[in-house]
Amino acid sequence: MALHMAVEVVRDSRTSLTAQIQSFIKREISEGILHPGTRLPSSRRLAGDLDVSRSVVVEAYGQLVAEGYLEATQGAGTRVVTHLDAAPPVVPALLDEAPVPAVRWDLRTGGRNLPAFPRREWLACYQRVLQAAQPADHGYPPLAGEPGLRTELARYLGRVRGVRVTAGQVMVVAGFAQALGLLCTVLRQDGVDALGIEDPGHPGQRQFVHETGLRPVPVPVDEEGIDVDALAATGVRAVLVTPAHQFPTGVTLSPARREALVRWARDTGGRIVEDDYDGGLWYERGPRPLALQRLAPEHVVYAGTASKALAPGLRLGWVAAPPDLLARLLRTRARHDLGTDGLTQLAFAELLRGGLFDRHLRRLGAHCRERREALEEAVRRHLPGATVTGRAAGLHAYVTLPRHTDEAALVAGALRRSVVVRGGSAFRVRPRRDAPALVVGHAHLPRAGVADALRAIGAAYPGG
C-alpha cells in the first residue's frame, strides 16, 4: 500500500517536525478534511515522502493514536478513527430517484425492470479490448465515437433494423438522453420551439424535453400508432416517435401511418426523431418492423440505445443522422463534453463484431417471451376481461383493462398487496381517451413472480 498523504511541514521552524506533523493531521481530522476511516500511509512511506526520519512520523502517529484520532490495527495499518463519524455524507436528493418502497414485486418500467447483464461476455470483450489497446485508445476518444464502433453499429443497424446509414453518419452518445438533449438544442437554433410527443408516452422524456426549453406537444396514439392528422393539426415542426414498439402501448406504427408520417415530413420540412429504444429486442414470430428511417433518411433522425438490450448503466447510445445535422450535433456536443468512455465503446464494438450481442438478444428475447407468456396466462386467470395488447417485444407489456375498470383503485389495491405497478394514466398527458390499462415491466421477474404478482393484482380487481 503505497499511499500518499498531503502534510505541510516547515523545515526551519522552531516547532519540531513531529509536533508539526501531529498538529497538521489533528487539524485535518478535526476539520473533516481527513475523513473517518481513511487509511494513512505507513510511517516509512510518509517519512520518505516528507524526507524526514522515520522516528519522527512514528512518534507523531503514536501520539495521535494515544489521543484517539488514529487507530493502528495489526495488518490493516493506521486509520482515522471511525467513531468520529458524526454526520454521514449528505447526498443531494433533489434529482435522485424517490426511494422504492419495500414491496414484494416492483413492476415499474424504466431502469428497474432490468434483465440479467451478460457479465461473462462483456468482461471477455472488455478484457480483449484492454489487452489489445494501443496508447491512442486511452486518449481522448473522437467526439463522434470510436471509428471501430461506428463501423460495427452501421453494419448492425443495417442488418437488424434496416437502417440506411454509413459509419460516417453514426454518432455514439452517452445514452438516448444525450442525443435528445443535443437534438433539442439544434432544433431551437432552427427556431423550433415545440416538439410533438406521443400521448401516451414516456413521462421522463416529456419532462426532459421541457427542461431543454422546448414545449412538448402531446399527439394522440391509437392502435395504429401516432395520429398523423392530429400531428399535422398541431403545427409543430418536429416530432419524437417510437414507431417499432410504441412506448408504452406496444403498438407498431401501421404501414399507412408510416407513409403518412413521412409525407408530413416531406410536405412540411418536418423533422422526425425515431426512438428505437428496444428495436433489437423482438420476440414475436415472423418479420419485425424495420426502422422508419429507411423510408426517409433525410427527414428522420434514428436513435438507439444499449439501455434496454444491455444496461442503462453503460450510458451508451447512438444516432444516425444526415451529415449536415450530424455535424451540428457534434458541434453542440463539443460544448458539453469530450466524448464517451473509449474502453466501453470498444468493448461494445467487440460484442457486436463477434455476434455475441446477437446471441445475447436472442437469449434475452427467449427470456422475455417466457415472461410474456406467463403474463398472458396470469391475466386470463386473474384479470378476466383484460388482455395483453401490443407487440411481443421489449422489456414490458401493456395490459388493457375492461372499460369500466377503476384503474387508480386497482393500482392502489395492488400496492396494498405489496405490488407496485403503474396504470396507463401515468403515461398520459391528456385526460383518458383510451381504455384503462396497466404497464407491466416483466423482464426482471422470475417466471413464477409474474403469476404471483398478477395474483395479488387480481385480488384487488373488481370481482377478484
Place this chain on the structure above:
Amino acid sequence: MALHMAVEVVRDSRTSLTAQIQSFIKREISEGILHPGTRLPSSRRLAGDLDVSRSVVVEAYGQLVAEGYLEATQGAGTRVVTHLDAAPPVVPALLDEAPVPAVRWDLRTGGRNLPAFPRREWLACYQRVLQAAQPADHGYPPLAGEPGLRTELARYLGRVRGVRVTAGQVMVVAGFAQALGLLCTVLRQDGVDALGIEDPGHPGQRQFVHETGLRPVPVPVDEEGIDVDALAATGVRAVLVTPAHQFPTGVTLSPARREALVRWARDTGGRIVEDDYDGGLWYERGPRPLALQRLAPEHVVYAGTASKALAPGLRLGWVAAPPDLLARLLRTRARHDLGTDGLTQLAFAELLRGGLFDRHLRRLGAHCRERREALEEAVRRHLPGATVTGRAAGLHAYVTLPRHTDEAALVAGALRRSVVVRGGSAFRVRPRRDAPALVVGHAHLPRAGVADALRAIGAAYPGG
C-alpha cells in the same frame, strides 16, 4: 453465431418466399443498408426466425452467391461481398484532431503524451466490480455519481490534496470539460458574461469557454502564478486557475498570491474554479502544494480529472462544490445526459479503495521524474543557456529559453528534424511578455527518447 437479420416477407404473396428473400437482400445490399463484409445469419437461423423451411433460405442464399452479392466461406459463414465496398465510410472531420505528421518524436501535450495505462490493475478492479454487481449497479447511475465513488473521492481528495469536502459535495462528471461546460452555463445564469483565464494557459480551454458563450479574459501569469491585481483590474466575476502546477509554465501559486486570490473572491463575491488537472502527480521532494479550495471552500469550485493520472479515454472527472452550486450543476446536467458509465465509476472507486491508485501514481511519478531528469540533463547539454523551470510534477515540463532565442525558428527547425514541439507562444493570448520557451510533453517517451529529441532540437538551436 446466433445472428439476427431483418427481412420483410409477405406470406400470401404470389411471389415465392425464396424470390422475396432474395430480392429483399439484394436491394438492401444495393442500397448500402447491408454493408459490405456484413456476416449474415445461417440459413437455419434465418429460416427459424422467418418461420419458413430451411430450403427456402438455402436457395435464396445460393442464388445471391451465384449473382455475386454474397460469398460463402467454409467456417466463416455467409457474408456480403467486400469488393462492392466503393465508398469508404466518411467520418466528419470537422472536430477530429488534425492528423499527426509522421515524425520521430511528438512532444506535444494534451492527449498525446500519455503514460502507460495500468491495465492489469484496472482490469482486476473492473472484474471485481462486475462480479459483485447487483442489478441496480447496471441501472441508471445517480446523476451526481455512484455513492461509492463519491465517498472514495472525498476521502482521497482530503488525504492527498487537502480538499475540504464531504461525499455529498462531490459530483462525478464526464471529464473536466463537462465540469467546465456546466459551470459556464451556471455562471451565465448568474449574469456572468466573462471568465478570467490564465495567460499563458490552455488554448483548448480558452476555445471551449468561448464556445459556451462566455468571454475568456486573459490574466497574466508570472513566476508566482496568476497576477491577482491584474485579475481584479479586469472586473471579471469568475476565474479559472491552475494553482498547484500552472499550465503550461509549471509554477505554483505563491502563498501571498493564494491569499490575495481568496481575498479577491471574498471582497467581490467572485468565483474561483480550481483546475487541479495533475494534482495527484507530484514528484518533487518535500511537501506538495495543497488545494486552494481548502482556504475558501465557499468561493472555490475544485475540479479534478483522471485524464492525466490515468487516461483521458475514461472521461472521468470530479467536482467539489458548495451544496447550492452543486445542486445547480446537477440541474444543468439533467438537461444534458443522465450520468456517467456506472461500471467505470465503480472500477475507479475500487482502484482508489484498495490503494492501487496511490501505487500507480507513485510509479508514474517515478517514471516522470526519470524523464524530467533526462530532460534537465539534455537541456544542459543541447540547449545551453536554457533551463527547465516550473515544478517537477505532471506529464510535461516548461523549458525557458534565453531571451534572444527565436522561438518560432527553433520550433520550425525541430520539425525539420522530425520533432514536433510547441513553443510557449502557442499558449499565450497576448503578445509575448515572458521569455521564449518550449513546452515538452515527456511522459510517453522512452528515457533515451528524451535525449534523442533534445539533440535534434539542439541542432536547430542558435550555435547548435
